[in-house]
Amino acid sequence: MKPEKVKLFIVDDDPMFIIKLAHEFHLHSDFTIETFPTAELCIEALSHKPDVIILDYQLDSVDKSAMDGLAALEIIKKIHPGIQVVLLSASEETVKKAVEEMKDDIFEAAVKNKTAFASLQNIIASIFNHKKTSKEVALIYGDDNIPFLLSIKSV
Numbered sequence: 001m002k003p004e005k006v007k008l009f010i011v012d013d014d015p016m017f018i019i020k021l022a023h024e025f026h027l028h029s030d031f032t033i034e035t036f037p038t039a040e041l042c043i044e045a046l047s048h049k050p051d052v053i054i055l056d057y058q059l060d061s062v063d064k065s066a067m068d069g070l071a072a073l074e075i076i077k078k079i080h081p082g083i084q085v086v087l088l089s090a091s092e093e094t095v096k097k098a099v100e101e102m103k104d105d106i107f108e109a110a111v112k113n114k115t116a117f118a119s120l121q122n123i124i125a126s127i128f129n130h131k132k133t134s135k136e137v138a139l140i141y142g143d144d145n146i147p148f149l150l151s152i153k154s155v
Helices: 015-028 037-046 067-077 092-101 116-141 143-151
Strands: 006-011 033-037 050-057 084-089 110-111
Touching: 006 015, 006 037, 006 116, 015 092, 015 116, 033 037, 037 050, 037 067, 050 067, 050 116, 067 084, 084 116, 092 110, 110 116
Parallel strands: 006 033, 006 050, 050 084, 084 110
Antiparallel strands: none
């Protein structure tokens, strides 16, 4: 039996960035990819159960009244707390701030630049290594100990 493909949502209001990123993931990975120009459309599609959501921090270039990434993140986590979210921003300062302030809600943050795809590819690999470790810990120590054991940072 063939394993299910990883389902990836990409939410960004820059159509060229979405096309480029989706193309790179199709070339280098075996993912099922859905793209959304707004957070509202992404939230409507959460029933498709993505494994990972790449979510732009600013989502107002097309519609100034559109929900931003932070508001979307809050809703996503209320509906499906287990979905891993990677926040994207064109600003390195925003990425640093997001990691500090939202470390419990996002898995990681990345900067939209020439190396964004490589960064995202590494982050997604980390997400699945983390999930694999969680399952192994659950088998050995039981589900109740996962949050404690995974919160211990390696030196």
